[in-house]
Amino acid sequence: MIDEIDAQLVELLNQRSRCAIEIGKLKRAYQMPIYSPEREREVLERVRRLNRGPLDDDALRRVFERIIDESRRLERLAAESSDGLEKSPRRERP
Amino acid sequence: MIVIMEENATEEQIARVVEKLMQMGFDVHRSTGVTRTVLGAVGTKVVDLRELELLEGVAEVIRVTTPYKLVSRSFRPEDLEIRLGDVVIGGREIILMAGPCAVESREQVLEIADAVRQAGAKILRGGAFKPRTSPYSFQGLGEEGLRYLREAADRYGLLVVSEVMEIGHIPLMSEYVDILQVGARNMQHFNLLKELGRQPKPVLLKRGPAATIEETLLAAEYIVSGGNPNVMLCERGIRTFETSLRYTLDISAIPVFKKLTYLPVIADPSHGTGRRDKVPPMARAAVAAGADGLIIEVHHRPEEALCDGPQALLPEQLLELVGQLRQIAAAVGRTM
Numbered sequence: 001m002i003d004e005i006d007a008q009l010v011e012l013l014n015q016r017s018r019c020a021i022e023i024g025k026l027k028r029a030y031q032m033p034i035y036s037p038e039r040e041r042e043v044l045e046r047v048r049r050l051n052r053g054p055l056d057d058d059a060l061r062r063v064f065e066r067i068i069d070e071s072r073r074l075e076r077l078a079a080e081s082s083d084g085l086e087k088s089p090r091r092e093r094p
Numbered sequence: 095m096i097v098i099m100e101e102n103a104t105e106e107q108i109a110r111v112v113e114k115l116m117q118m119g120f121d122v123h124r125s126t127g128v129t130r131t132v133l134g135a136v137g138t139k140v141v142d143l144r145e146l147e148l149l150e151g152v153a154e155v156i157r158v159t160t161p162y163k164l165v166s167r168s169f170r171p172e173d174l175e176i177r178l179g180d181v182v183i184g185g186r187e188i189i190l191m192a193g194p195c196a197v198e199s200r201e202q203v204l205e206i207a208d209a210v211r212q213a214g215a216k217i218l219r220g221g222a223f224k225p226r227t228s229p230y231s232f233q234g235l236g237e238e239g240l241r242y243l244r245e246a247a248d249r250y251g252l253l254v255v256s257e258v259m260e261i262g263h264i265p266l267m268s269e270y271v272d273i274l275q276v277g278a279r280n281m282q283h284f285n286l287l288k289e290l291g292r293q294p295k296p297v298l299l300k301r302g303p304a305a306t307i308e309e310t311l312l313a314a315e316y317i318v319s320g321g322n323p324n325v326m327l328c329e330r331g332i333r334t335f336e337t338s339l340r341y342t343l344d345i346s347a348i349p350v351f352k353k354l355t356y357l358p359v360i361a362d363p364s365h366g367t368g369r370r371d372k373v374p375p376m377a378r379a380a381v382a383a384g385a386d387g388l389i390i391e392v393h394h395r396p397e398e399a400l401c402d403g404p405q406a407l408l409p410e411q412l413l414e415l416v417g418q419l420r421q422i423a424a425a426v427g428r429t430m
Contacts, residue, residue, distance in 0.1 A: 034116065035109075035112060035116050037113075062125070065123075065125060065126060066123070069122060
């Protein structure tokens, strides 16, 4: 049972990550900051409202903080690599 | 790096810290606790902690990784014991190293070696090559001095520690001494440190008079990273604004070193104060503070000493001091 759920979680987390990567590229294209505290707060608030237990709100918040941490990182990596494509290769400083 | 927020930090303050960490190139792991929020910053960037400490709502910033690696206590939690025959430096016993500032003659070293042995010293100190502030001061007897040191130490069952001033002297000195000392002025002579890392003798590394604790540990890192794990640190006084004594013996460096590193810590109250009457109190303080050893200058006729006579204890003063130190050692769970 747990194995099955974990498999679904992995799939869902990766779906979510793919979205984050796309968002990262868009943020870069529109010169928007990777970090948006308001959006993070919204996500956490929405998750809290959806919660029906038995996980308590704080526990769920801690889990989602990890997910958000990783999304932020993915967005940054995506933004940096699309950044790299637009710029000419780095040269050694003289 | 870990940023601990104040208990009453607002979401806006937390967001500003997260933003700053990201600008600095860190990935942030946010953890909202019951009373405080903790931000873990993941990355290898070296930053000035003050940039974060000064942000509003920040209670504390903790650097997890230190610039020194091999000498850090996180690398090796248990104390290092340097074994030289029966003598263990860094163990329960506090080791006394004593002897003249400089070797002046065969008779002088023999007489002082006998006296310090009777006081309980395990290691004979003495300079053969002297780094002097003035080029007109006595520069030492050189190899002749090393021979006298070895002879006196062997006669009285002592080990020898003496300062090595340059790379070229390492092979010669290694023939005569058991511990190679790096003087305070040479603490950041990095090429000398590298060479000492490639040879087998233990090294007593003196803290430079203007070196921070971190710089001292980085100097030790040079030796250890070269392959020689047997380094002991020595607090010998730093320059401060205070002028009443030659230096300010940084007693507090002893517990700080003991926390940050597993290397044995020796205190030198002779150079640290520069005055005979101040040596016993600072020696007592050093033992109370957790020093693993003391290095003390002794001269049977200090008024005739060619080097630093005013800071040399008389043999009978050393004897009296050791009696006191034994009581302090017992009080802090050590022997002497």
